[in-house]
Amino acid sequence: MMMAIVKWTLWQRRWAIFWWSLGIAVLIVLNIGLYPSFHDQSALNQQLQSLPEAARSLFSDTSDFFSPQGYLSSQIFYLMLPLLLGILTIGLGSSLVAKEEDSGTLELLLSRPVSRGKLLAAKAFSGLLIALIVAAVALISSLVMAKAVNIGVPLPNIVMATATTAVLAILFGALALTITTLGRSARLASLGLTALVALGSYIVTSLSNIAGWLDWPSRLLPYHYFKPGDILYGQYHWPNLIGLLAAVAVLMFIAWRAFRRRDLGS
Numbered sequence: 001m002m003m004a005i006v007k008w009t010l011w012q013r014r015w016a017i018f019w020w021s022l023g024i025a026v027l028i029v030l031n032i033g034l035y036p037s038f039h040d041q042s043a044l045n046q047q048l049q050s051l052p053e054a055a056r057s058l059f060s061d062t063s064d065f066f067s068p069q070g071y072l073s074s075q076i077f078y079l080m081l082p083l084l085l086g087i088l089t090i091g092l093g094s095s096l097v098a099k100e101e102d103s104g105t106l107e108l109l110l111s112r113p114v115s116r117g118k119l120l121a122a123k124a125f126s127g128l129l130i131a132l133i134v135a136a137v138a139l140i141s142s143l144v145m146a147k148a149v150n151i152g153v154p155l156p157n158i159v160m161a162t163a164t165t166a167v168l169a170i171l172f173g174a175l176a177l178t179i180t181t182l183g184r185s186a187r188l189a190s191l192g193l194t195a196l197v198a199l200g201s202y203i204v205t206s207l208s209n210i211a212g213w214l215d216w217p218s219r220l221l222p223y224h225y226f227k228p229g230d231i232l233y234g235q236y237h238w239p240n241l242i243g244l245l246a247a248v249a250v251l252m253f254i255a256w257r258a259f260r261r262r263d264l265g266s
Contacts, residue, residue, distance in 0.1 A: 002122040009096070010127035012205055015131055021137040028138060032145035038066055058200060062153040062229035065072055071233035072142075077161045079202075081138060082168055086198050088134060089173025092127040096260070100105045100111045109163040120181070122257045124252060135166035149211035161231045167244045168226050170266040172198045174248045178255040195223075222247065 003088035011015070059065075097120065136159035139162040143155055172194055178192035201221035208224070218224040225240035 001127075002118050004146050005119065005122035006129070007082070009123065013126075013130060014121045017133055020084075020088055020129060022246045024081070024134060025141040027080065027084075028076060028141040029145055030231070032072070032142065032149060032151065033151050033189060035068075035071055035151055038071070047230040052208075055129045057209050058203070060207075060229065061227055067231060072146075072151070072153060072158070072161070072232055073229040076142065077165055078231060081162070081165050082202075082226070085131065085135060085138075085169035086092060086172050089127065089131050089169045090128060090176045090191060090194045090198065093173035093176030093178075093194065094187075096123040096127050096177065098190070116260045117256055120256055122172075124160060124177060124255070125256060127172065127177070131166060131170055135169075138162055138165075154234065157232050157234055160236055162227045164226060164231060164241055164244075165228065167248070168222060169224055169249070171244055171248050174251040174255070176259070178251045181255045 056063075056065075058079075060070060062070040062073050062079050064070040065074050139159060142158050142162060145151075146153060146155065146158055175197065176190050176194040179193055180187040201218075201223040204214050205218045205221055205223035205226075208218040222244060225237070225243055227235075227237055227240065230237060
């Protein structure tokens with residue numbers, strides 16, 4: 001029964017998967033494809049370096065925008081890919097269960113031989129698969145284009161940067177799903193609350209490099225542990241990745257317990 005739910009959910013969202021994958025692939029191809037035109041533009045690099053540090057910190061976690069690693073970080077991994085994958089996963093987390101509940105089909109599903117816990121697990125697994133499919137397309141596009149333009153970044157570093165980006169996005173999706181399981185009022189606010197957490201995490205962490213008083217608050221936020229620039233240089237920060245994965249596991253446990261105990265009418 002669980003696999004039937006997973007297959008049905010994937011089938012329902014097949015066109016969304018296609019368009020998300022296509023859109024992200026096109027953006028990656030265009031951005032990396034432009035690298036040969038930009039990497040020798042020393043004058044443009046100097047102009048970017050003259051921007052206020054606060055502005056530069058919002059676009060990359062590296063200081064050199066036109067080194068191979070800096071270019072990939074600023075154009076793909078620090079903002080664009082986390083933003084798009086985050087929108088995808090937050091939308092999934094806010095709707096996978098809530099959509100069934102709002103349409104009245106949740107009770108029908110639960111009337112079949114499947115427990116609440118297994119239903120939630122099936123929905124969460126469906127969302128995970130969708131996120132991983134789109135992330136895999138992003139990875140393949142990045143690897144192909146990096147090879148095509150000879151960007152000079154080791155391919156394993158690109159793999160790790162993409163994987164870490166996917167985990168960060170999945171964390172935000174797990175947060176959205178967890179909020180939807182807490183009750184009707186929380187369900188209605190899950191999309192906005194999670195988007196606020198994600199955006200706030202990005203802004204606070206980005207500005208913490210220049211505003212020392214933000215350093216401590218940023219340590220409580222997921223983006224603080226997301227360092228694509230370092231990863232592209234080969235510093236993988238395994239404890240950070242493990243911490244993000246652990247946070248996903250904790251959120252899913254909370255969601256599982258809350259969904260099993262909640263009155264679906266509330």
